[in-house]
Amino acid sequence: MAQVKGLTLGQLGEFGLIQRVARIFGRPSRPGLVQGIGDDAAVVKIGHNKALVYTTDMLIEDVHFSLKYEGFLDVGWKALAVNISDIASMGATPTWGVISVGVPVGIPVDNVDNLAQGVASLARKYQIGIIGGDTVKSPDRLVVNIALLGEAPANDLLFRHGASPGDALFVTNCVGEAAAGLEILRRQTADGRRQNNDKHLIHRYLRPEPRVKESVLIVKYKLASSMIDISDGLHISVSLLCQQSKVGAIIYLDKIPLNNQLSTINYQHALQLALSGGEDYELLFTVPQRKIKKALALFPHGWIGVITKDKAVKLLNPAGREVIIKKTGYEHFK
């Protein structure tokens, strides 16, 4: 790795850093690993056709959230939601979590209570036990880390790899709503105004609902050949899935399910938010041809594209012409 000496994190980016660190950790000598670093969650075999799924996510104040427009309840909710989404995107059921919180010393205890309530309310909803953790002081910023386990029959697991040319590309719901909600929150914080019809979008940003039910349906009807959550943005997530599956994709821009309110006001902007906004904890999955009918019955607005042999990810407009949009999305350090 001598050739990259002196490289900065900004040049490497989050995805480059992950690959680099994964090489340092190497392949473990312990037997049982099914999926290591490089998917939404890791997978370990723990019995005959029984797999343990394992993920972790860290949220840092002023990077992942701002206490200017998010409450402690919201932060707690989201810290667990992002982890549940990773488990759901593997086709698994979330089970047990542990939480670490770095708390600035000056914070009233009530705020920590609210953070815990945010975690607890979502945990109860999905029967997740929060069974351990670590509480430490932080010099200034709030830091929350959750590690979450899930389980699944090994045969039910879905990975980023597995997509084949000809598979349809599906998404579980409207995309771009969370990013629109964040824009509204930031504007409101700046100018102090609040509009009633923004409630849905703000809620989509503050209290994302991980797609556990949808994951259960996808697994039950064996709809998918591969799956990923689109937390980093739709465009980048399609690319990550294609990379791991060694395929490409065409996304039909007019098929992307957008929020009506948003697309009526400014279609181009709504599309931009959908492609690169991130924070939508929807699932992106690929559907073999024989399953498309069933997938459409369950997700009538979900079909957004097709997997191709050619390894590029292309965006096509309704006229069938390729649209070049810089592939953005949230990547740390970039």
Added chain:
Amino acid sequence: MAQVKGLTLGQLGEFGLIQRVARIFGRPSRPGLVQGIGDDAAVVKIGHNKALVYTTDMLIEDVHFSLKYEGFLDVGWKALAVNISDIASMGATPTWGVISVGVPVGIPVDNVDNLAQGVASLARKYQIGIIGGDTVKSPDRLVVNIALLGEAPANDLLFRHGASPGDALFVTNCVGEAAAGLEILRRQTADGRRQNNDKHLIHRYLRPEPRVKESVLIVKYKLASSMIDISDGLHISVSLLCQQSKVGAIIYLDKIPLNNQLSTINYQHALQLALSGGEDYELLFTVPQRKIKKALALFPHGWIGVITKDKAVKLLNPAGREVIIKKTGYEHFK
């Protein structure tokens, strides 16, 4: 909880906060929980006489470590060591870990490599697979969180509860060495001098060796009725173990194994470091009378006290007189 409204974290302290948060999370509805919040690690049953052990620890720059006198390799090593210690103190074998790192953007990639190398070298030593994680940017301070799984036959597990009056109190090794090493590092950073005979103590602080081998022996010979690691300090750890076991203890001050060099120079200070210094990742365990002979054969300098029915923790000097030392040790927020 209305009566504690307006309480500050400083008044509540880390242990008060943990109890408070545990109440908010409540007892999970999911079946299988053996041990929730309140021990060194959580325990879940995953098969006939098979248990999953689960812990997490967060290290924040300028709270748990200082890059002034610790390298990135040291930080990585310690981040995993503290977690392994929690698993070992349950009598379990560490297996799979996931790591989250919050990295200040300005840090050269080489430093992140070193951090990963520190984790990887200790992971390899104990056949632990680091199989997932999250890399995010941090506004200023380095934050490292590891969650670690372990496994054990359910019958082999050791908890903080389980000690009975009459049991002997044992510790695996010398205590207070890590705290002495930290003192030396701080002094060296201030005055720039370095002495050769400090190497052992500094190493004990920078590269703590989790007591996996000792844990294996304790389990193999069924020596212990309860166990805890003494990461927060010997005195406080005896209290925590006694609290969970609903017993008390007498610690014979002259029996505490101290570093010779330290105790020769200043016995009182060496004792203070041993009782409340923390960062010694030694194991504290209680031994039923019929097992004391075997325990002494394996840990000849380990016997430091006895469990009592009376719920206080008393420190006795060689004359048999009680010594009153304010119970200190590391507690966040206090």
